Amino acid sequence: MTAQPTDIATYNFAYLDEQTKRMIRRAILKGIAIPGYQVPFASREMPMPYGWGTGGVQVTASIIGPDDVLKVIDQGADDTTNAVSIRAFFKKVANVAVTTETAKATIIQTRHRIPEHPLTAGQVLVYQVPIPEPLRFLEPRETETRKMHALEEYGLMHVKLYEDIARHGRIATTYAYPVKVEGRYVMDPSPTPKFDNPKMHRSPALQLFGAGREKRIYALPPFTDVVSLDFEDHPFEVQTFDQPCALCAAENVYLDEVILDDHGGYMFVCSDTDHCEKRREQGHRGHLAPESPLEKTEPAQ
Amino acid sequence: MDIATQAIEGGFADPVFDAQTVFRAVMDAMARPGTLQPLPVFARPPAPLSATAGAIALALCDNDTPLWLDLVLQPPAAIKSWLGFHTGAPLANTPADAHFALIATPAEMMALDGFSQGTQDYPDRSTTLILQVSDLVSGAPLLLEGPGIETTATIAPAQMPRHFVEQWKQNNQRFPRGVDIILATPEGVACLPRTTRIKTMEA
Ligand SMILES: [Zn+2]
DSSP: OOOOOOGGGGSOTTSSOHHHHHHHHHHHHHHHHSTTOOEEOOOOOOSSOTTSOHHHHHHHHHHOOTTOEEEEEETTBSSSHHHHHHHHHHHHHHOOEEOSOGGGOSEEEEESOOOSSOOOTTOEEEEEOSOOOTTTTTOOOHHHHHHHHHTTOOHHHHHHHHHHHHHHSSOOOOBSOOEEETTTEEEOOOSOBGGGHHHHTTOSSEEEEEETTTTEEEEEOTTOOEEEOOBTTBOOOOOOOSSOOTTTOOOSSOEEEEEOSTTSOEEEEESOHHHHHHHHHTTOOOTTOOSSOOOOOOOOO | OOHHHHHHSSSOSSHHHHHHHHHHHHHHHHHSTTOOEEOOOOOOOSTTSOHHHHHHHHHHOOTTSOEEEOTTTSSOHHHHHHHHHHHOOOBOSSGGGOSEEEESOGGGOOOGGGSOBOOSSOTTSBOEEEEEOSOSSSSOOEEEESTTOSSOEEEOOTTOOTTHHHHHHHHHHTTTSOOEEEEEOSSEEEEEOTTOEEEOOOO
């Protein structure tokens, strides 16, 4: 035996033991077969706190293989602490290639955004979900919400949205805006901005949702109808921005407000950092873009 | 070769990575109904359990998943020993208790509604059927539509159950309850989740 012990030999591949992976894999298959239905699973403790995406991490750990290329985003950014930690975790425990480029990734784990670059067949988008139950704020009891899903009793959900209209003149919900999947299950799209809801509809990519603390997995197969709840007289509308990205001049993308100084200065820039960098590399310049050419950032090792 | 030796041999050579590869093929097949997801030979179970069906059982089954064997797979002791040794899965007392069912002769299998359909509250508590078929081209063509399929897909699996189209329509009508099917061919896997509809051609 000449093989040198490697780092990876001290872990289970992708951290989870095989029995846990099998259990999660079976839940994923059921989720795909019943789009929008929340499959219970026995969530495991992960070496990171809840709120750090333990549900998404367990899903990714159960599907990932040595040939995968992983991208991790947090609110659209590849370089936040959360995204960097999860990426480093999988580099260590699964020895997989990582990327910040949406087009190069086979698995994208996300917290609260869908990349601007269109996803393609063969890609898997894994969502970190804090509260998977879209009816939870109407009904705290799990037994009751389960019954409501079983009987397709979604009247209360519509009442709540309509109350929004009565109060605000429009539906005020801008995050975790509920959707109906294939005309059957009402589903929480996770706290993504409703701007991203239309990207879920008939996406060529497979979308998997993992809620660690709440122990639920659900899924959207590719080319699945995902319709945001609305009313005839108040149709669903995505947020619009009245100015393009200050750095890359992109329009029709989701923008974050960034504070520039102590004097109330701010700018609106792409929430999707990879998209913004790609556009600047291509020569697009917003009105606040720096003079010097952009330096390419590499994923953290 | 005695049964004890047969039971131990023919499992995954590299259990962690082989299981991942097999699962990923099944996941892609379930996500894209009607597509064939190729698989190399990972397992060599005793006949007549096929290499592909055996590999799927190794990847997905364990002591939490009661397993049902059809009339052809039940008698050979070697098959029970092999599955028992490599998966630890107990045999289901009835088809309605099974999490997975291995079917070597789909053309003679019992009706789909004899297996667990799940409940309206927990539709995931249903049997996943693993059907051994020789190919996806020599049977009656099935025009498929539904989630995972951009427009339509066509497969023509051999040796399918009797009155399959009618049985499948009833399976659709039970949604969200119902069974899901994994077709195991010598080349790989294809799936028919309960959401897939078989379009009948207009006469
Ligand atoms: Zn930008």
